[in-house]
Amino acid sequence: MTFPGYGHTDLVMGRQVEKDVYPVLAEWMGEVEAAKGEASVIM
Amino acid sequence: MEFKDAMLYTLAAAGTALYGYYINEGLKTPLPGQDQDVAAGLEVESHEFVTEDGALLKVKRYANPGGTPVLFCHGFQGNGFEFDLPREGYNMAVYLARKGYDIWISSFRGCGPEPYDCTCNGWKHSIDDLAIYDAPALVDGIVAKTGKKPFWIGHSMGGMVLYMYLQGVKFEGFRVVSDPDLVEERNSKLTGGIAVASPTALWWPRFHPYHMVTGSSIGRAIITADMMWVRARSHFLPHMRLGSNIRKFFGKRPRLLQLISRSPIGILLYCRRNTDHETSTSLLKWGGDDVSANMFVQLADGIRNIHFRQYYPLTFRDKPYDYTMNMGLITAPMLYITGTRTSPTGRPSSFTATTASRAT
Numbered sequence: 104m105t106f107p108g109y110g111h112t113d114l115v116m117g118r119q120v121e122k123d124v125y126p127v128l129a130e131w132m133g134e135v136e137a138a139k140g141e142a143s144v145i146m
Numbered sequence: 147m148e149f150k151d152a153m154l155y156t157l158a159a160a161g162t163a164l165y166g167y168y169i170n171e172g173l174k175t176p177l178p179g180q181d182q183d184v185a186a187g188l189e190v191e192s193h194e195f196v197t198e199d200g201a202l203l204k205v206k207r208y209a210n211p212g213g214t215p216v217l218f219c220h221g222f223q224g225n226g227f228e229f230d231l232p233r234e235g236y237n238m239a240v241y242l243a244r245k246g247y248d249i250w251i252s253s254f255r256g257c258g259p260e261p262y263d264c265t266c267n268g269w270k271h272s273i274d275d276l277a278i279y280d281a282p283a284l285v286d287g288i289v290a291k292t293g294k295k296p297f298w299i300g301h302s303m304g305g306m307v308l309y310m311y312l313q314g315v316k317f318e319g320f321r322v323v324s325d326p327d328l329v330e331e332r333n334s335k336l337t338g339g340i341a342v343a344s345p346t347a348l349w350w351p352r353f354h355p356y357h358m359v360t361g362s363s364i365g366r367a368i369i370t371a372d373m374m375w376v377r378a379r380s381h382f383l384p385h386m387r388l389g390s391n392i393r394k395f396f397g398k399r400p401r402l403l404q405l406i407s408r409s410p411i412g413i414l415l416y417c418r419r420n421t422d423h424e425t426s427t428s429l430l431k432w433g434g435d436d437v438s439a440n441m442f443v444q445l446a447d448g449i450r451n452i453h454f455r456q457y458y459p460l461t462f463r464d465k466p467y468d469y470t471m472n473m474g475l476i477t478a479p480m481l482y483i484t485g486t487r488t489s490p491t492g493r494p495s496s497f498t499a500t501t502a503s504r505a506t
């Protein structure tokens with residue numbers, strides 16, 4: 104996934120990261136967790 | 147005194163007075179990059195993990211027992227604080243902690259400001275050591291503490307170490323080899339991985355300023371000479387102290403630090419117009435750190451050869467392990483993110499091309 108106008112480290116601390124980047128990561132993680140379900144727990 | 151001279155002296159005096167006035171006014175403004183309490187209400191813990199070769203890694207945790215763990219791994223010449231800057235709205239770790247994730251912020255061996263400063267064994271390590279020793283200690287440690295498989299979020303080299311870890315690499319003497327059992331074990335040990343601006347190959351398109359260096363014989367000769375010099379000095383100066391020296395000297399001089407963060411040094415790290423003065427100052431104050439000479443040589447070798455390969459001494463006679471060519475071994479769920487301006491000049495670069503091509 105490519106973010107227009109973003110550089111190397113500003114993907115972590117750029118002006119609008121909390122609006123542009125962080126939610127995308129959280130959404131993807133949520134999708135992976137939902138798909139894996141209990142598989143992410145080590146018994 | 148002639149009229150022309152008098153005018154010149156008057157103008158010079160007025161200019162100096164005006165300059166002094168603005169410096170004086172500037173000094174009355176708040177210091178840049180001041181820390182904010184961004185983690186109010188979160189439970190902070192400190193954990194320690196020991197690697198197989200004896201390095202002590204100190205990890206900061208925003209504890210959310212029951213939440214899925216997330217391991218943060220930093221980039222070259224950085225430390226874990228790049229994800230945990232004390233600036234409201236610019237802290238990825240706190241953002242995800244408030245979403246219920248169990249956050250683990252690591253620094254690789256030799257890095258991290260106090261009290262999260264990690265030890266290392268004489269700065270003889272390469273990036274391979276981070277994947278072969280540090281990464282398993284961190285992942286296994288988190289799994290042991292939480293009973294859950296973590297996500298790994300790596301920025302730049304932190305994502306490259308993730309690729310290396312998932313390729314199941316281990317040392318056989320000076321050789322790095324991929325072990326099929328480790329490939330399977332490590333890919334099943336993570337819930338997923340996010341690589342933020344982490345190149346799978348160090349390639350720049352034609353007419354890009356970096357390509358003009360790496361694609362020309364003179365540029366390649368300069369890189370080779372630099373590698374030779376760092377290899378030679380690594381025997382008596384294995385520790386390259388750039389980040390910690392910046393932190394030590396400029397940490398007490400925030401106005402000067404701000405000036406540096408907006409200088410060409412700053413634009414090597416980020417697209418300047420997409421950052422603000424306060425956050426870029428905070429990044430240099432907290433997020434910069436040191437590397438070993440061997441790490442530098444390994445990265446420079448990748449830039450010279452496009453493919454990212456293992457570190458090897460000059461006496462090495464085998465074919466170096468090629469991480470770029472073994473990306474296909476990765477089976478864990480991955481998200482690759484990058485920007486369109488991940489180069490010092492703000493122009494699109496290989497980081498875009500090589501990572502976007504594998505985006506999920």
